Amino acid sequence: MDEPAQNTGLLLFYPYRAMETRVLAVLAEAGHEVTLAQARLLQRVAPGGSRLTDLAAQAQVTKQSAGSLVDQLEARGYVERVPDPRDGRARLIRPARRGLEAAALAAPVVAAVEAEWTAHLGEETMATLRAALTRLREITDPWA
Amino acid sequence: MDEPAQNTGLLLFYPYRAMETRVLAVLAEAGHEVTLAQARLLQRVAPGGSRLTDLAAQAQVTKQSAGSLVDQLEARGYVERVPDPRDGRARLIRPARRGLEAAALAAPVVAAVEAEWTAHLGEETMATLRAALTRLREITDPWA
DNA sequence: GAGGATGGTCAGGGAACCTTACTATTCCTC
DNA sequence: GAGGAATAGTAAGGTTCCCTGACCATCCTC
Structure with a gap:
């Protein structure tokens, strides 16, 4: 409404989405739907x-x-479902061939974007940023 | 796929969503649908x-x-559309009564969450984090 | 004042996600 | 062990979100 863009939540959002967009664009270009x-x-x-x-x-x-979503990913060869040997009710979702390809494609893009950020912020600030985010995760990721 | 959680994009995401969830929960509690x-x-x-x-x-x-989305927000009294005096094609979307109420409700929640983060990270690190994010916005928000 | 750019709406459809309800398996307790 | 509670997952149906394509109105430029 009028949070003057200094809302920390929103500030987190911009680079997050930039990263997401970049990775997805490369995947799309390479024929990954x-x-x-x-x-x-x-x-x-x-x-x-x-x-x-x-x-x-x-x-x-x-x-x-x-x-x-797993159904869709499975149908396109990105993941596969295998029975969980330790629990008869469960099934494990594992990366399959196409999923590994996508991951291999995504990794350098992530690295490139992070390199751009480092270039813009400087090594030290980037390191501090990552350290702060990692610590923040402790209290913001219920799954950490 | 296997980015071991140190992908900076993902690290940005956790606190972002935590903030969003907190604000939305308060709004929902207060009867804002x-x-x-x-x-x-x-x-x-x-x-x-x-x-x-x-x-x-x-x-x-x-x-x-x-x-x-604006249609929905307008129907519920959160925003209103008024003609743009400077452009006959355009209309301005302005906060309406309910929207201002929601903003007034959201602001202290944002402040509280930021205070929690500051408590966890320390004043100095939090300041560095915000400064870094603000600078990062320059290259990640095409709209900045 | 013609042509192109810009602000916005209408129509139709697909993807994402939810709630409720259900089966199969495992864990726990007595 | 033999219930019953909890957990892993699926099924069905509906709503919300958001997209593409097509269109009208207004503004800007030459």
Whole structure:
């Protein structure tokens, strides 16, 4: 409404979205048809596999929503579902071939954007920023 | 996929969403039925009025989407549309009574959350964080 | 004053996400 | 162990969000 742009929440938002946009643009260029919502979930799939419920909690959507997104990602070869050997009710969602390709493509983009930020802020400030954000996560990420 | 949580983009996201969630929860408690998408737009309405096209650009949605959200906000008394005296095509979207109430309610929540963050990080680090984010905005907010 | 740019709306459709309800499996307790 | 509670996930149906494409009105420029 009139938070004069100094609202810290909003300040966090701009670079976050810039990063997201950049990564998604590169993926799209390379022929990866991944929607924003799918990418947000995909990003959280652990290399060794994640449970649907965990993914839903981290992305803060219902497990139904997460389930639907995983369906789509699975159909396009980004992830696969395998039974969880330690719990018969559960299934593990693991990165599949296409998902690994996308991750390999995304990593250098993230690095490039971070390098740009470092160039703009200076090494020291960038390091402080990252340290502050990491500590902030302790109290703002219920899932940390 | 496996960015080990040290992706700066993701680090920015956690506190951003924490702030958003807190503010929205207070608004909901106070009887404001504002959806996330509506709030994101509402937040950007300038006290003196904003054009739809500007709001859409800032929120990075199409003007059609923005127009629809403004319709909803207008119907519930959060904003009003008035003709732009300086441009016959345009109309200014201004905060209305309910919107001002919501803003008055949101401001102390933002302040409280920022105070919590300051308490966790320390005055100095918090100041550095805000300064860094402000400078980062120069290169990440196409609208700055 | 014609042509192009800009501000905004209308129509239609797809994606995302929610609530409620359900099955299957596991954990816990007595 | 044998209930019952909790947990992992799916199913169905509806709302919200947001997009593309097409269109009208007004402004600006030459």
